[in-house]
Amino acid sequence: MSGETDAAVRRATQELLAEVGYAGLRVQDVATRAGVGKAALYRRWPSKAALALHHLIGDLRPREYRDSGSLRGDLAEVAADFVERMAHPRVRAVLPEMMADLLHDGALQSVFEQVCLLPEQELIKAVAERAVERGELAQLPDLRWAHAQFAGPVFLWLTMLGGDGDQALIDRVADSVAASWMYEKGRNA
Numbered sequence: 224m225s226g227e228t229d230a231a232v233r234r235a236t237q238e239l240l241a242e243v244g245y246a247g248l249r250v251q252d253v254a255t256r257a258g259v260g261k262a263a264l265y266r267r268w269p270s271k272a273a274l275a276l277h278h279l280i281g282d283l284r285p286r287e288y289r290d291s292g293s294l295r296g297d298l299a300e301v302a303a304d305f306v307e308r309m310a311h312p313r314v315r316a317v318l319p320e321m322m323a324d325l326l327h328d329g330a331l332q333s334v335f336e337q338v339c340l341l342p343e344q345e346l347i348k349a350v351a352e353r354a355v356e357r358g359e360l361a362q363l364p365d366l367r368w369a370h371a372q373f374a375g376p377v378f379l380w381l382t383m384l385g386g387d388g389d390q391a392l393i394d395r396v397a398d399s400v401a402a403s404w405m406y407e408k409g410r411n412a
């Protein structure tokens with residue numbers, strides 16, 4: 224697909240997700256609105272879920288985190304990014320609906336891992352490596368657990384508990400992760 228066609232598919236997918244939600248999304252409707260064949264979409268995205276996920280998160284990828292000079296400051300950068308992306312109206316509206324497909328579709332899990340989880344974990348790793356270099360941590364934390372320490376509370380707070388994606392959430396998450404990582408440092412000393 225050309226860049227123009229790709230943009231049309233992205234736009235159509237995002238518009239339809241906003242209009243009908245994930246449950247009402249149909250690949251044929253995306254193809255029609257984007258002006259492409261349904262088969263062309265299936266060649267790139269093997270399912271409705273993969274199409275929606277790719278375009279839901281595509282422009283909401285994690286950003287590089289600036290070096291604040293301290294572990295707590297860097298963790299606040301990570302927390303702010305998670306909160307900003309997960310509080311985005313598009314994500315808040317669609318991700319909870321997609322969870323069942325994510326849990327039961329191995330191909331979709333693979334897409335989610337490549338598009339979302341691995342890039343997030345690499346950025347968290349970079350933050351932890353800086354903390355090790357500065358002597359704030361003795362070793363890298365378990366990256367999968369560290370990832371869960373950011374994503375889990377933010378997702379639960381925003382989707383299940385109806386909380387706001389505000390500075391208070393960012394501070395709570397950053398403080399919690401910092402305390403956990405520092406506890407590990409002391410325990411391993």
